Amino acid sequence: MVTPGALLLALILGACTTGEGDQSASPTEGGTSATLASTLRFGGPPECPERPFCLIGLQETYGLEFAEFVPLDVGGPITVEALTNGEVEVALLFTSDPSIQANDFVELEDDQGLQRADNLIPVIRTEVLDASPGIEDLLNALSGALTQEELIALNSRVTVDEEAPDDVAAEWLADQGLDQADESIGAGASIVVGSTNFYEQEILAELYAGVLEANGFEVERRFQLGAREVVVPALESGEIDLIAEYAATALEFFNEGAGEATPDAAETAGILNERIAERGLTALEAATATNQNAIVVTRETADQYGLSAISDLAQPAP
Amino acid sequence: MTDQPLISWEWVAENLDLIAERLVEHLALTGIALAVGTAISFGLAFVIYRRRWLSQPIIQLTGILYTIPSLALFAFLVPITGLSLLSAEIGLVSYTLIILIRNILAGLDGVPPDVREAADGMGYGPWGRLWAVELPLALPVIVAGLRVATVTTIGLVTVTALIGQGGLGQLIVTGLLRPGIFETMIYVGGILSLVLAVVADSTLLVIQRALTPWARARA
Amino acid sequence: MELLAETAAWFGDPAHWSGTDGIPSRITQHVQLSGLALLAGLVLALPMGVLIGHTGRGGPLAIGIANIGRAIPSFAILVMVLPLVLGLGLGLGFWPTIVALVVLTIPPILVNTYTGLRGVDPEIIEAARGMGMREHQVALKVELPNALPIIIAGTRVAAVQVVATASLGAVVASGGLGRYILDGFARQEDGRIIAGALLVAVLAIATDQLFGLLERRGVSPGIRVGAIRGPNG
Known part of the structure; x- marks a missing residue:
């Protein structure tokens, strides 16, 4: 009875005497x-x-x-x-x-x-894009309007002002004139937009979903799916069709950290497309906004x- | 960061559908775990009932399962079954077993021997006696176990958000990821799961009383 | 098999045995968090339980509250106290985890202490009073020792829950063994995940066994079963 009790006590006392700062740094280890x-x-x-x-x-x-x-x-x-x-x-x-x-x-x-070009970029299943090629122009127009200031403002409205991402997205699309509808583009085709838990990717996903919905797509939202490690496999398996990614991070994820990304957005997006083509995925045009x-x-x-x-x-x- | 109220009711009002969705996921995760857990527990309890020597190993094993922290149990499963519903459910079901098996056995053992003899005398076979006489008498104790299992499972389902399986825990995790911490999501998730546990527990208590008018509830 | 090899390799790496993120340090952090929380829980819940158990006043209310407290999901309480603790300026990690863990220890200890004291044979209590014991002496010298096995059983439940929940503390940037699991998830290192899970599981089972031993051994022979009935029995 004495030994485990004493051991426990010693450990607890140890906590009290050494406190929390016992992780003493040894600065000169490197030589x-x-x-x-x-x-x-x-x-x-x-x-x-x-x-x-x-x-x-x-x-x-x-x-x-x-x-x-x-x-x-x-x-x-x-x-x-x-x-x-x-x-x-x-x-x-x-x-x-x-x-x-x-x-x-x-x-x-x-x-x-x-740091490499972590510009926001839509990644879509090639099969879905081929079936509705109009998606490309819609999302490219969206990415074109998304500057760094716009992105920080969107993030701030959702996180600091605690507004709902779908409201913020809808207003922004209207402000940018991106909600002008041409329902013949989608013609009722269905598409699943996914997102990680990360609020910014969710805002982007709402923007993508909003543009597509306005243009005749039947959109299903699968948000807050977890980390990239969950979402990317879901994209590859066809559970979801479209996500918002970051050019360089996505590239290094797919090439397993080979270090191919560069500080240039277009170049990085190009290499990303080479790496994901065989996985049945396509990256569209990157926004100027980055999240590096x-x-x-x-x-x-x-x-x-x-x-x-x-x-x-x-x-x-x- | 700013002096926002603890819970932003505006956010709640605007996100009722999201909250409802998470609540339904929570209920589904809990329901599946309880259904599967109950089925397995009855199976194992009946086996033990017939083969008494199996009781120790089964109780010990499920007892150890119960002692393993939830995060650790999910962690064991993720490398094998992935960040999936299956991982979540295997973990959740594991925790219900010891509670349910113990109560099923305690309930069956609590049936007075003369009742059993009377049933034998009336010509019931062993399974017929179990189904028609012993189980109904054991019901209050079994439901008491089901109540504990339900409350436990509802609490554990909040952890499954860490392996990406939704439920009210997802609100908690998402609130924790937002700049400045979004308290509303955390409190809505946490309080709702507590309310859910209390409501489920009371509901089962009512059902237990309705099902067994002859017995006073034991808990 | 590959998983086993990865786990063995992780354990075999000397780098994982030293420094803040090393196994000895993570185990120490885990035990410190759990031990302190359990001690604090005992300090808070035990006197309260003895008081309401001895007087019987406020019992049903306290038990009702404690039972609802048992339904609080441990993960939820951990994250819910974070904004409050941060508001108090206590920082991340250690204190949010401790506060949440203490909240979790109270219901089982309180309920068992109350139930244990209420369960003591009234004849023994009467006999003690008859011997001229004062009320606090009756509570501390007669009721408390008699209720000890049930109190230890409640403490055992609390201890196992605390060890389990301390691993979730990693979510709010605390140390402890949960770090290996969450960091393993983030880094996709199966060896690290399984190693963390193994360590936490072993620690929880060891805690359970340790308290099981206390439950059986820690009770004075004078009040083991049989003696409980006392001279009148």
Whole structure:
């Protein structure tokens, strides 16, 4: 009776005495002289350590090794909270995230060109596109109107003002004159628009669905299906027909991180199309709006170390 | 982030169809798990009833299944059966077994021996006696088990959102992903699943009383 | 088979045995979260249970509330307390998880303490009073020890639930073994997923067994069955 009880007690007491900050950083492990980054904690999505445009890229392109990687969420409120609370000093958010401005965070410039063109791009089953070729012009017109400012504004209305994505989408389509109907284009063909849990992809999916519905398609919405790992197989198997993707991330997903994406949207979309053709998928025209990884610090941290670009993190540790 | 109210009723009003859809998914996930769980449990309980020596291994095994945390159980299944309805249901069904089997057996064991003898005397065969005499008498205890299994399953279904299977947990997860955290979705999902559990429990209690006017409810 | 090999390889990688994300550290975090929450739950629920169990006042109300509390899905409570805890400035991870876990421990401990105390043979209580014991002495020296097996059984339920739910804490950026499962999902690493699931499952079963042992062994021989009836029996 004594041993397990004592063990439990020892562990609990251990928690009390060492507290939470027992994950002492050892900045100089790398051998080379310590950089600022090696004294900072980096927070990002759990998959970040294995993604070419996250930790791997930060290390290979910028030579940055952080003191610790803290798994958070995919550029969501948990990451924002961790950054505001000082639980991490550097974090990964997304360029289209309205909370960067809302919290006065500083997005560090990607001065070495690590990030690739993550422009929003519709990915559709080729079979469905061939059956209704009119879809291409409709979605290309939509993508043409979607600038970075428009995308941030759409995101802000849904997340900060808590408006419903379908209302926001319908209004935006009307404002852009994209809801002008030609029902003969769809002629009653049915199409399933899918989306991950990510609100932005859901807004985009609502936009796609709205345009298609206005033009005579019978649209079924399958939203909040989970992560890309769930949605892409569903697309390939024909459970859904159309999703909103991000050019570079999608390409690196399909080519399993081969590093083929470039900072150029059209070029990246072209390679993406080569990679997904055999899977029966087609990527249409990319929007100018991007949602790329943004390496972000608080205003305080930026001022303290004089940070404006990612390579500033490689300065010697103070 | 801003001082918005805890629950935005405007959002609720505008998203009644989404909420209803998640609620129906939740009910469906729960219903399938309970139906399959009940069927398997009756099967196993009858087997144990006939072959007593099987009781220990079956009870132990289902007991261990019950102890495995839900996230871990789903995690075992995902690499094998994928992020699928099947994974969710295998997990959910596993948790109902020990509760239901224990109560079915306790109910059957609670039938007084003289009642059994009387039934034998009236010419019932073993299965006839089980169906016509013992099961009806065991019903209050069995339904009591079903109530516990129902409440447990409704709670566990919120976790299946983590493997992409919808239900009210999906509202919770989505609310957690929104910039600034969208509390309304989290509370609507959480509170509705609690209400669902309480309503389901009370409904089963009423059914239990209606079905067994001769017995006072034991829980 | 491939899955087994992947899992074995994951366990075999020395990198997975050191640092914040290493197995010893994740187990420690998990046990710390669970242990602290269980202790806090006992501190809160035990005196309350003894009080209402001894006096009988407010019993049905407390039990009613506790029973509804049992229907709160653990995952929902975990995420629901997050905005509240963040509002208090307590940060992510540790505190939201602890608060949710404590909420979960209260119903089983409270209900069992109350039920256990109410179940003590009135004759024993009368005998204690007859011996000149004061009310608090009756509650602490007679009723509480007699109710101990039932209280430990309730604590066992709470402990197993806490260990299970602590793994969901990873969703709100807490440490613990749940990290391996969620990170494994995100990284599509089956070995990591299965390893995490194995560790959590073993920890939960060990907790259950440990408390089962306490349930059987932790009761003073003076009040084992038989003695309960007391001199009058």
